[in-house]
Amino acid sequence: MELPFAEPYKMKMVESIRKSSRKEREEWIKTARYNLFNLKSEQVFIDLITDSGTGAMSDKQWSEMMLGDESYAGASSYYKLKNAIKEILGFDYFLPTHQGRAAENVLFSTMIEAGDIVPGNSHFDTTKGHIEFRNATAVDCTISEAFDTTVEHPFKGNIDLEKLEYVLKSHPVERIPLIIVTVTCNSSGGQPVSMQNLREVYSLAKKYVVPVFFDSARFAENAYFIKMREPGYATKSIREIVAEMFSYSDGMTMSSKKDAIVNMGGFIGFREETLWKKAQTFNIMFEGFITYGGMSGRDMNALAQGLYEGTEFDYLDSRIKQVAYLGQQLRSYDIPVQMPFGGHAIFVDAKRFLPKIPKEQFPAQTLAVELYLEGGVRGVEIGALLADRDPVTRENRYPKLELLRLAIPRRVYTNNHMNYVAVALGNVYERRNKIHGGVKIINEAPIMRHFTIELERI
Ligand SMILES: Cc1ncc(COP(=O)(O)O)c(C=O)c1O
Numbered sequence: 001m002e003l004p005f006a007e008p009y010k011m012k013m014v015e016s017i018r019k020s021s022r023k024e025r026e027e028w029i030k031t032a033r034y035n036l037f038n039l040k041s042e043q044v045f046i047d048l049i050t051d052s053g054t055g056a057m058s059d060k061q062w063s064e065m066m067l068g069d070e071s072y073a074g075a076s077s078y079y080k081l082k083n084a085i086k087e088i089l090g091f092d093y094f095l096p097t098h099q100g101r102a103a104e105n106v107l108f109s110t111m112i113e114a115g116d117i118v119p120g121n122s123h124f125d126t127t128k129g130h131i132e133f134r135n136a137t138a139v140d141c142t143i144s145e146a147f148d149t150t151v152e153h154p155f156k157g158n159i160d161l162e163k164l165e166y167v168l169k170s171h172p173v174e175r176i177p178l179i180i181v182t183v184t185c186n187s188s189g190g191q192p193v194s195m196q197n198l199r200e201v202y203s204l205a206k207k208y209v210v211p212v213f214f215d216s217a218r219f220a221e222n223a224y225f226i227k228m229r230e231p232g233y234a235t236k237s238i239r240e241i242v243a244e245m246f247s248y249s250d251g252m253t254m255s256s257k258k259d260a261i262v263n264m265g266g267f268i269g270f271r272e273e274t275l276w277k278k279a280q281t282f283n284i285m286f287e288g289f290i291t292y293g294g295m296s297g298r299d300m301n302a303l304a305q306g307l308y309e310g311t312e313f314d315y316l317d318s319r320i321k322q323v324a325y326l327g328q329q330l331r332s333y334d335i336p337v338q339m340p341f342g343g344h345a346i347f348v349d350a351k352r353f354l355p356k357i358p359k360e361q362f363p364a365q366t367l368a369v370e371l372y373l374e375g376g377v378r379g380v381e382i383g384a385l386l387a388d389r390d391p392v393t394r395e396n397r398y399p400k401l402e403l404l405r406l407a408i409p410r411r412v413y414t415n416n417h418m419n420y421v422a423v424a425l426g427n428v429y430e431r432r433n434k435i436h437g438g439v440k441i442i443n444e445a446p447i448m449r450h451f452t453i454e455l456e457r458i
Contacts, residue, residue, distance in 0.1 A: 005321040008314040019045050020376050033454035034439050036378050045376030046417050048406040051344045053257035055410030061302040068298025077297035084304035089246050091269030093276035095283045098294030099266045100255025101126040107268050109282040111177040112136050119167045120180035121159045122187035129448050132391050139167050146188040147400040149338040149349040154229040155194040157185030159201050168208040182215040183222040190342020192225035202248035211250040220259040221343030224316040238311045260306035261410050265299050329422030335429050345407035361438025364402040375424030379406045385450045
């Protein structure tokens with residue numbers, strides 16, 4: 001018999017979490033204005049709101065924290081991180097930032113101007129937010145298979161080369177400062193991009209002389225999928241695959257809170273010295289001096305160590321199989337989920353789960369609220385609330401997919417927790433026909449509204 005997967009680590013410290021009653025949760029979610037971001041963490045039993053910054057660091061990472069060099073300039077921690085980035089990702093130049101969106105802020109301040117066009121694959125919300133904040137436009141060129149949750153495609157994060165070429169052809173090259181390839185693609189369901197697609201996008205970009213940057217938050221999970229699914233890569237190591245992936249890019253932004261398994265941190269990698277130098281000014285303005293940029297020395301040390309741990313096959317294998325385990329449990333209740341399962345999360349198709357809730361009543365948010373009420377499990381809406389309003393017409397944007405994302409923190413929960421989540425959502429599925437009203441907006445911010453939005457139950 002083939003041996004089942006098991007985590008390549010054991011636990012040395014635990015943190016208590018508390019169950020609550022349905023009555024308590026009804027009160028808490030009402031006070032939180034039906035926005036799960038407003039809940040206190042102690043009001044949540046299993047927290048799947050994000051896999052970002054919520055992972056458990058290893059004993060080696062904690063030891064690295066003690067070795068952090070807190071010198072303002074030229075700290076040894078900076079050089080440790082610089083070496084790890086060079087060794088694993090291949091970039092000679094980098095700037096530390098406090099998290100991924102800060103990397104976007106610094107890079108886009110350097111590269112994007114009003115009126116620019118930035119093609120990519122389902123840009124993440126902060127990425128899109130930073131583009132639109134500069135009065136530029138993000139154009140989604142993801143393959144259409146990504147928008148049908150029932151289609152089994154191994155690389156649903158892929159960019160449609162025809163769509164991309166159309167964008168590149170129809171605008172002057174000076175208006176396209178960069179192409180952003182998100183690996184894996186969070187907004188379309190944690191779906192990977194194939195090596196072939198990365199190679200082809202890069203070669204198309206070279207033809208039009210446009211730089212390619214990777215939004216790399218989950219680059220290691222993407223490499224795992226390439227190894228498991230793409231012909232020719234089964235015998236290559238994760239690090240070899242990662243090195244090839246980044247050879248098809250001119251730079252990268254990184255939210256280290258995901259695949260580098262730290263609680264805070266980010267950076268920008270550059271192939272080219274000139275752009276790195278240009279970006280330094282913005283890094284100093286927004287983040288800090290170029291050798292710490294928003295991170296303490298101890299954080300850079302833990303991050304460097306995390307880059308090595310996050311690219312180990314056994315770790316990735318158990319991590320991604322745990323995500324798939326939750327997916328299989330949900331499927332056993334016939335719950336509609338994005339197929340195939342993503343790298344960091346299971347995405348529940350809320351339109352198919354709650355077909356009677358109209359899109360104007362935000363089915364994915366409604367489902368998130370119902371799951372919380374059922375079992376104290378916190379997921380997050382990836383749907384119309386997140387998609388925000390059109391910056392020009394101010395109308396709600398209704399994306400093709402209305403998803404409830406159940407993101408699994410790294411090295412944190414056991415499969416018993418996954419079973420609990422599956423039963424809780426299974427119970428909601430069983431009573432889905434009794435859920436009649438969704439939610440309506442009573443207060444929202446002009447941009448990135450989903451974090452602070454206030455809602456009412458219909
Ligand atoms: C693909 C992607 N890019 C960028 C970010 C932003 O990173 P951060 O949360 O560190 O600012 C995220 C965060 O979830 C993400 O998933």
